[in-house]
Amino acid sequence: MSETNLVNKAKYLSIKDFLDQHQAVLVAVSKTKTKEAILQLYELGHRIFGENRAKELQEKAQELPQDIKWHMIGHLQSNKVKYIAPYVSMIHSVDQVKLIKEINKRAQQNDKIINILLQIHIAEEETKHGFDQDEIMDLLIGKKYQYPHTNIVGVMGMATFTDDLNQIRKEFSVLKSIFDKLKQSIFQEKEDFKFISMGMSGDYTIAIEEGSNMVRIGSLIFGEREY
Ligand SMILES: *Cc1c(COP(=O)(O)O)cnc(C)c1O
Numbered sequence: 001m002s003e004t005n006l007v008n009k010a011k012y013l014s015i016k017d018f019l020d021q022h023q024a025v026l027v028a029v030s031k032t033k034t035k036e037a038i039l040q041l042y043e044l045g046h047r048i049f050g051e052n053r054a055k056e057l058q059e060k061a062q063e064l065p066q067d068i069k070w071h072m073i074g075h076l077q078s079n080k081v082k083y084i085a086p087y088v089s090m091i092h093s094v095d096q097v098k099l100i101k102e103i104n105k106r107a108q109q110n111d112k113i114i115n116i117l118l119q120i121h122i123a124e125e126e127t128k129h130g131f132d133q134d135e136i137m138d139l140l141i142g143k144k145y146q147y148p149h150t151n152i153v154g155v156m157g158m159a160t161f162t163d164d165l166n167q168i169r170k171e172f173s174v175l176k177s178i179f180d181k182l183k184q185s186i187f188q189e190k191e192d193f194k195f196i197s198m199g200m201s202g203d204y205t206i207a208i209e210e211g212s213n214m215v216r217i218g219s220l221i222f223g224e225r226e227y
Contacts, residue, residue, distance in 0.1 A: 006037035008223065026048065028041055029200075031051050031052045035064055038068075042064070052075070073216050114149065152193060153192050156195075179196050198215070
């Protein structure tokens with residue numbers, strides 16, 4: 001009996017191969033997709049999955065294999081952190097000090113340290129979330145950063161929603177340069193500050209060219225989402 005293909009296996013393998021060559025991590029974005037679809041990719045050996053809703057991540061994590069690494073990639077409200085704290089291995093969308101405080105608190109309650117990426121505002125659109133450079137410096141300089149149950153392992157950004165590939169490229173290069181600046185100053189000694197999460201289905205090759213080492217890909221692997 002053959003089961004329905006919920007994963008584009010050939011596409012996954014070619015993306016994985018490309019990313020391996022560039023030493024970049026693939027976060028398979030499984031939001032809105034079923035547990036069966038996730039399991040099909042799991043059976044190909046994949047372990048890192050991204051979700052953008054707290055409740056959905058919680059529910060999937062409770063029912064799927066324990067060795068899956070769950071990444072929260074979407075905008076996260078402070079009052080939802082408690083749902084994901086026991087399960088999440090990395091939060092990409094950390095865009096406010098208030099959210100860091102809450103992640104720290106919930107991680108402590110769960111006796112763990114949660115890896116976070118600082119989301120940086122690189123898009124033209126005002127509606128996109130993220131810190132700007134000054135806010136990051138303000139947060140990190142001196143002894144201000146006292147959230148020991150969070151571990152900052154890199155930065156994340158989302159480009160403007162546009163067909164203009166040059167603009168997307170420019171925004172990615174801004175994120176890379178902010179990462180480099182942080183790496184050369186505040187995080188010089190911190191080896192695990194190393195991830196630049198940028199690139200999705202439509203722009204991941206540009207992102208890699210601009211220095212990404214973590215991409216978040218959904219529709220190319222699982223097909224278009226239906227809401
Ligand atoms: C949905 C989503 C993605 C993946 O989008 P695709 O275009 O399906 O690859 C990546 N990052 C974030 C933050 C998302 O919400």
